Amino acid sequence: MRRVAVVAVAQTKFQRRRPDLMPAQMVYGVCKEVVAKAGIDRSEIDFTAAGSADYLEGRPFSFGQALRYEGAWPPINETHLEMDGGWAAYYAWIRLVTGKYDTALVTSWNKSSEASIHHVMNIALDPFYESAIGAGPIPLAALQARAYMNRTGVTSEHLAKVAVKNRRNALKNPYAQVKKDSTVQEALSSPMLSDPLHVADCPPISDGAVAIILAAEGKAERLCSRPAWVTGVHHASDSGIIGFRDLAEVPAVRAAAQGAYKMAGISDPLRDLDVAEVCETFSHQELMLYEGLGFCGPGEGGKLLDSGMTEAGGELAVNPSGGCLAADPIMCRSLVRLGEAALQVMGQAEERQVPGAKRALAHGTYGECLQGNIVWILEAD
């Protein structure tokens, strides 16, 4: 299979509200920056993929506004997905693997500040039964947290530890939004939103955009001294109906990871990987992801966290960027994780660089309670 690599990444500093730019306008800066970072002219881009959600802006067709900022003149080969940018990146990868295209631009934007996230995500649920009961991301995540905690014995302290770890990691990430040195006690004292989830366990509301350049072998090496090669990638979906799932399990994470590991020849992720960037939209999800991604055995997520191995300086640093708990531009989440994992492998992660990182995992998710999942393995030669 043709080798494809991430060769450049650009992101905005994520913040609670961007009052100065309309959603699609945020794309201009990151697209311009990433093209410059790759050292190419935009005419060299063979394929552009974009990810966003109209519903967050309350306007149908609003994604069309981004075309001019993506550089769509003269006409370009572009496809927009109404999905998290991580899946736009997947389609771009598919296009490059065909051999017909050599260079792709992928971008994604998100302005959560403009909408009521609960209302918007409520409308993504099964319309007759689950949307109709008024549920939304926070109580649904809480249902999963409770199920997982009951199944495994993981405690609220474990959840708080994840939040503290990631927001402390974020201090070293100039793009992260919520960054602080805090304690488990402070996290546990934050108001309870939906038991057992405190404010500290939940993601912030974030505005921002991200763009990456993917290039195929033969081109990638010219654009980057240390390309982040995609050696494995797969994605899979669980049922969209919450009641039909066993929330304490993450079969779609396992399926995505197994597919990616098989492609990449990984058998012992904890040892084989140097760093992982995962979408832990809620703190308990990071522990579930440890298990689903095979970093530890079933039920051992809390134990792995306690071991310190997933701290920034540990055996397998997880979310040195701060993850989604530090910045959560919903429709960009997975693309940001891919970008961060790539920066690690490319040796460009600045202060948050895991020294010598050669092989990274990026995880992305969509839907509630880790419904849909994508796993990428990136490696330096």
Added chain:
Amino acid sequence: MADNTELVQRQVEIEFPYQSATGAAVSRFLTALRDDKRIWGLKCPRCQRVVVPAQDYCDVCAEDMSEWVEVGQEGEIVTWTVVRNENTLYPHKTPFAYALIRLDGADTSLLHTVVARDYAAIKGGSRVRAVWKDERTGHIRDIGHFAPVGEEA
């Protein structure tokens, strides 16, 4: 852009009316709530799960389902959360609980609400019973909420 340019924010409330067809299975499920105060599931011919609430196909197998099975009005709590933050979409004032409820005879859970006198007493396996509204319209909220068994009155 000059520093003193005023950044104007547009305030808009959007409301789009929809009228959605529910299809045969959902229609039958909802009319049974409305007319009979009964809860029905469908059994998948492949995996044999009794799926509640009813929909025309099994999510795991993608098979059409047509074998109707009535399930109980009571069931067990599989997982729950006591909601503390207010939201205009919530069906009750806080505190109340969302829960996944495994009704007797069903192999899947119903996402619904639990209203209780003592939320601290709720645990996995607690039994709850449907509390019906007097005025029912063919909506999942024809069941107003579930209450811990013994507390329904």
Added chain:
Amino acid sequence: MRNAAVVGIGQTHHVSKRLDLNMAGMVREAAQRALADAQLTFNDIDAVVIGSAPDLFEGVALPEQWLAGALGAYGKPILRIHTMGSVGGCTAISAFYHVASGVFDKVLTVAFEKQSEAQTTWVFSAGSGGRSFSSGAGGAFAPVARFYIDRWKVPLEMGPRVAVKDRGNAMRNPYAHWKKGAVTLEDVMNSPMLWDPFRYLESCPTSDGAAAMVFAAEDIAPKIHRKPVWVKSAVAMTESLTMSMGMKALPPAAVACAKRAYADAGITNPRKELQMAEIYTPFSWIEFILYEGLGFCDEGQGWRLLEEGVTEFGGSFPVDPSGGVISTNPIGASGMLRMLEAALQVRGDAEGGHQVPDVRQALGHAYGGTINYHAVMIFSDTKP
């Protein structure tokens, strides 16, 4: 890049309102027909790609999350494309590349719209300044039609003649929405003017409907279907929304898209090397603009192709024998309907009498937005 072929085709019977099925049921109906055509089951599929126009049309956001189970994507990859009106075409193209890349062997793709569930005009206008500015889609295209008529001094009945052609063609297509019979030029000219110069009968309906296709890799395609339809080109291109056409009525992205598609297929003379085309004409006069943009004739000459009968059903280059978008328009599905109709023609399986004789190569086209998004696929009975 390996070859891939269409091995399954299915669609619903398109109508104003499907009150009998919810959205999941409607997409399943099309998917099950395509799978039955391929003699495959949901289990045989490796990945699913879906497409539809704004979520706001149905009131379900990010519908691939709800629909994953309905389409057999439990445990599998599912993607959702959204490129405005061209989405059905871009979705088919995406499914094709999923297979051509070598990553997946059998991919199911579905495109749909259940517009009856929303107030579509209202939803359209929410994007352009709020409810006070209700242009609807026809209003956006009327100016370029007027420009075309004036620029090339076209007889005013030519637009209506597109409607006569398409609605007559629809009566030969059992799946088409339009069922009220063939119409005369007089019928069209007497129908109410909606957005000058588009009259009611020259304008597309809103339909509930779904389209589905199955693509398979070259080594297995002939084992799946007796007559796999090979893909020779799959190109999607766009420019930004601001209708850069300027003082021309020739969409630059259509020109670029068609050029690339012909190059990929090794076609230098489309009118000779293709036997027919299914193109995306939602409002009559756009048909001629597309003939020219897609290179069927020189600029300004498009209307003559119809005047001379070339693109009529019995002509030498029939366009939209299915009845096209003017007769049937579930927006998200319409682009895929163009692709699957072109594939059906190559296969010789178009039902109800709308099969064009001896089709070996056919073009399917879709556009979206302000005629900025374009998708073209070229199908052939011969493997490239």
